[in-house]
Amino acid sequence: MRRIPERKVDIAEAATFTLEAYADTIVPGEKRWPGDRAVAGVSTGGGAVACGALDLLRWDATGIHDGLEDLASRVNDHARAYAEKTGRTLDGTVPPFVSLDYDDRVRLIEELTTPGHPEKDFWVLLSLFCNMAFDSAAHLHTDESIENGHPGLAAMGITVPDTDGLWRFRDFGYGRRLADLHPDTTPSGSPA
Amino acid sequence: MSDTTEKTDVLVIGSGFGGAITAYHLAAGGAKVTVLERGPWLKNDEFEHDYKLGSSYTRIFDFVVGDGMSVLGGNCVGGGSVVYFAAMPRAPRFVFDRHGGIGRRMWPKSVSRETLDPWYDRIEESLSVSKQDWSDASYAGGLWAAACNHAGRTANPLAAAIDNSKCVNCNFMMAGCRFEAKQSLTVNYLPGALAHGAEVRPLHEVQYLERTPGGDYRVHYNIVDDEDYRLQSGSGVIEAKIVVMAAGAAATPVILQRSETRLGTMPHAVGRYFSGNGERLNTAILNEDKVAEILGLSRGDGQLPYGANAIGKGPTVASWDKLDGSLPEYSRYSLEQLYFPPGLGTILAQVPDASGPTWFGKEKKEILKHWKSWLTIFCMTEDDNEGVFGPPPATGNSHRISQQMLGRGNLSYKPTENTWHGWNQADADVKEILEKDGLAKVMPWTNDLVGAYTVHPLASCRMGDDPHTSALDDTSELRGHSGIFVTDGSAVPGALTVNPAMTIAALAERAVPHIVAAARAKGIAVTYGAPAPTGYKSGRDAVLPLLRKKELAGV
Ligand SMILES: Cc1cc2nc3c(=O)[nH]c(=O)nc-3n(C[C@H](O)[C@H](O)[C@H](O)COP(=O)(O)OP(=O)(O)OC[C@H]3O[C@@H](n4cnc5c(N)ncnc54)[C@H](O)[C@@H]3O)c2cc1C
Numbered sequence: 001m002r003r004i005p006e007r008k009v010d011i012a013e014a015a016t017f018t019l020e021a022y023a024d025t026i027v028p029g030e031k032r033w034p035g036d037r038a039v040a041g042v043s044t045g046g047g048a049v050a051c052g053a054l055d056l057l058r059w060d061a062t063g064i065h066d067g068l069e070d071l072a073s074r075v076n077d078h079a080r081a082y083a084e085k086t087g088r089t090l091d092g093t094v095p096p097f098v099s100l101d102y103d104d105r106v107r108l109i110e111e112l113t114t115p116g117h118p119e120k121d122f123w124v125l126l127s128l129f130c131n132m133a134f135d136s137a138a139h140l141h142t143d144e145s146i147e148n149g150h151p152g153l154a155a156m157g158i159t160v161p162d163t164d165g166l167w168r169f170r171d172f173g174y175g176r177r178l179a180d181l182h183p184d185t186t187p188s189g190s191p192a
Numbered sequence: 193m194s195d196t197t198e199k200t201d202v203l204v205i206g207s208g209f210g211g212a213i214t215a216y217h218l219a220a221g222g223a224k225v226t227v228l229e230r231g232p233w234l235k236n237d238e239f240e241h242d243y244k245l246g247s248s249y250t251r252i253f254d255f256v257v258g259d260g261m262s263v264l265g266g267n268c269v270g271g272g273s274v275v276y277f278a279a280m281p282r283a284p285r286f287v288f289d290r291h292g293g294i295g296r297r298m299w300p301k302s303v304s305r306e307t308l309d310p311w312y313d314r315i316e317e318s319l320s321v322s323k324q325d326w327s328d329a330s331y332a333g334g335l336w337a338a339a340c341n342h343a344g345r346t347a348n349p350l351a352a353a354i355d356n357s358k359c360v361n362c363n364f365m366m367a368g369c370r371f372e373a374k375q376s377l378t379v380n381y382l383p384g385a386l387a388h389g390a391e392v393r394p395l396h397e398v399q400y401l402e403r404t405p406g407g408d409y410r411v412h413y414n415i416v417d418d419e420d421y422r423l424q425s426g427s428g429v430i431e432a433k434i435v436v437m438a439a440g441a442a443a444t445p446v447i448l449q450r451s452e453t454r455l456g457t458m459p460h461a462v463g464r465y466f467s468g469n470g471e472r473l474n475t476a477i478l479n480e481d482k483v484a485e486i487l488g489l490s491r492g493d494g495q496l497p498y499g500a501n502a503i504g505k506g507p508t509v510a511s512w513d514k515l516d517g518s519l520p521e522y523s524r525y526s527l528e529q530l531y532f533p534p535g536l537g538t539i540l541a542q543v544p545d546a547s548g549p550t551w552f553g554k555e556k557k558e559i560l561k562h563w564k565s566w567l568t569i570f571c572m573t574e575d576d577n578e579g580v581f582g583p584p585p586a587t588g589n590s591h592r593i594s595q596q597m598l599g600r601g602n603l604s605y606k607p608t609e610n611t612w613h614g615w616n617q618a619d620a621d622v623k624e625i626l627e628k629d630g631l632a633k634v635m636p637w638t639n640d641l642v643g644a645y646t647v648h649p650l651a652s653c654r655m656g657d658d659p660h661t662s663a664l665d666d667t668s669e670l671r672g673h674s675g676i677f678v679t680d681g682s683a684v685p686g687a688l689t690v691n692p693a694m695t696i697a698a699l700a701e702r703a704v705p706h707i708v709a710a711a712r713a714k715g716i717a718v719t720y721g722a723p724a725p726t727g728y729k730s731g732r733d734a735v736l737p738l739l740r741k742k743e744l745a746g747v
Pocket of ligand 1: 210
């Protein structure tokens with residue numbers, strides 16, 4: 001039984017859009033509606049955002065929950081500088097990072113996560129959790145998220161567990177010899 | 193004040209291989225043994241199949257990101273043995289003759305494969321390590337074997353501490369085995385230690401040691417919240433005559449560093465010469481048609497011939513063709529099929545032939561859709577012991593970020609040319625085997641995100657004959673600090689080219705008679721000679737005559 005109730009921090013809309021755009025660059029998805037600006041729509045099927053990246057990031061279990069507004073404003077500052085450097089015009093109606101197209105978002109994240117970048121740790125951590133929303137739904141119970149059609153787990157082909165929520169595989173191997181043993185093997189199966 | 197301080201004969205820090213094995217023998221020999229373990233104590237039915245943060249997956253792990261190296265280890269009663277894959281090979285003979293960066297023998301002269309074999313035997317008996325057969329190999333292991341064979345190589349099912357009659361091949365081995373198929377220390381040494389009166393206290397994180405005026409040790413700990421490890425509630429002290437440090441190679445040196453101002457100067461090698469066991473991972477994405485056509489493999493019934501990343505146990509098959517002692521150092525390694533679950537590993541996998549970024553983005557998402565057809569190959573090479581621990585963090589061995597699991601530590605690791613030589617050769621070998629005739633596309637994991645990555649930390653307080661390059665003498669005692677022994681992976685002098693738990697465990701067994709002798713010298717009534725926790729005696733009967741020759745007290 002969990003004692004500590006799950007806590008999700010609230011963040012402003014602009015920070016939400018910005019971090020959605022970041023998550024969508026890590027694992028891209030399809031636009032949620034035609035005018036969706038945060039999701040660039042460069043991939044089919046749900047990406048990190050549809051998988052609940054913002055729910056995961058906002059959960060205090062991650063330890064980055066309290067820094068989200070700061071991360072959003074930093075990546076927007078970087079986006080502004082990037083736009084200036086590369087001559088891109090930003091659309092003032094959305095946060096600067098959201099205004100960048102997918103390829104520019106990629107280039108910026110590549111820069112921020114390059115070894116030696118002073119803020120690399122933050123961006124790697126953020127990327128790690130964005131990826132986790134897709135590949136393991138770390139904010140949800142796995143069996144329930146499969147049942148609810150979590151797009152990431154579905155894309156990866158994670159199978160349905162037995163009725164007790166546990167995985168078991170009766171057929172697990174080819175069951176036959178497939179190579180010769182190394183000649184220097186001890187009787188108990190170690191290198192000689 | 194000191195009258196009210198709690199006292200024990202032997203205080204063991206950490207309950208993994210180094211801690212559980214020594215706790216068992218000392219308790220069985222009659223000493224009062226207390227084990228402090230920073231992680232929780234999970235019962236069988238608490239081992240969940242669930243990737244949610246806060247399930248057993250994250251509660252029993254510790255992932256510390258350093259500068260150039262990240263370490264994944266166990267964080268629970270039973271330590272790494274609860275999360276490990278139970279592959280238990282002995283280290284090849286040449287390992288004990290390695291020279292590494294110091295240019296002379298790294299291991300103490302008294303330790304060789306021949307002298308360690310009786311101790312390996314004790315572990316095989318205690319953990320029911322058995323030779324696995326081809327029928328025990330998972331699809332992933334079978335595929336690796338078939339690919340090796342196709343490339344003119346050999347391959348071996350791995351010796352493992354798994355009771356196959358109980359294993360359901362769930363592939364959730366890293367979350368703890370609720371079927372008791374995996375022979376973790378929680379089903380052998382630890383129950384044995386408890387039966388002999390040892391006390392195991394979970395959620396007790398040791399911070400530092402100091403000396404009492406009488407020459408004993410005072411061990412300071414904090415109590416960790418059982419759900420949110422960032423929270424600590426209270427602290428305490430225990431006095432002990434003997435301290436066994438077994439917090440793991442990423443934590444033991446940090447505790448000693450933090451104790452230095454109270455204990456006095458530490459040997460130079462404390463917190464230096466860290467080795468990641470030369471680990472390197474490669475992800476192959478298989479071409480299922482080629483697997484069927486070229487390797488002739490089938491899973492029957494319209495199933496992909498491989499398509500089985502999710503089915504299995506840990507590593508079941510390894511290739512030992514490059515474990516050839518006549519090859520030059522840094523070019524000897526094993527290549528082992530491995531399973532790595534999502535959440536921890538997939539982000540580090542890179543897209544072969546990518547036109548954009550390799551670890552994220554749209555092409556990465558495409559390969560995630562083929563995740564079932566991924567095969568992970570684990571290279572264990574000879575690295576150069578280049579890791580160094582910086583100043584210790586405020587508590588534990590890292591600054592904790594997440595509720596569980598994730599922290600930032602002060603280990604720095606800048607791989608040398610020697611290490612890269614080994615890694616590059618192993619990478620090229622994996623590529624040659626798996627890309628032959630278009631079977632797969634292979635890329636190594638990126639080091640750019642969290643540095644190199646190890647689940648096998650070693651050598652941060654290594655044993656040796658030379659006081660300048662080793663922290664421990666050949667009995668595993670800390671130089672200059674009599675009564676402190678280090679029995680975990682820190683003691684192993686360097687990379688082993690195979691999975692290390694078997695060697696860590698054998699060295700812990702080997703240290704016990706020396707700890708017994710030191711304890712007796714301090715007036716503790718303890719003897720050596722317990723059978724294996726399973727009750728078997730042949731391992732013990734083989735080592736006793738060897739020990740008597742050494743005339744160790746109490747043996
Ligand atoms: C996912 C995974 C798979 C693995 N698979 C294999 C395998 O198949 N074969 C193999 O040979 N090896 C494997 N290993 C490695 C193996 O688990 C380790 O080499 C082994 O457990 C190390 O033993 P140890 O005694 O050095 O430390 P550990 O087993 O790590 O034990 C150290 C214990 O000390 C505790 N501790 C740390 N700091 C403190 C503190 N300050 N106070 C109190 N307690 C503390 C930790 O919580 C931990 O329980 C694997 C490791 C991982 C992570």
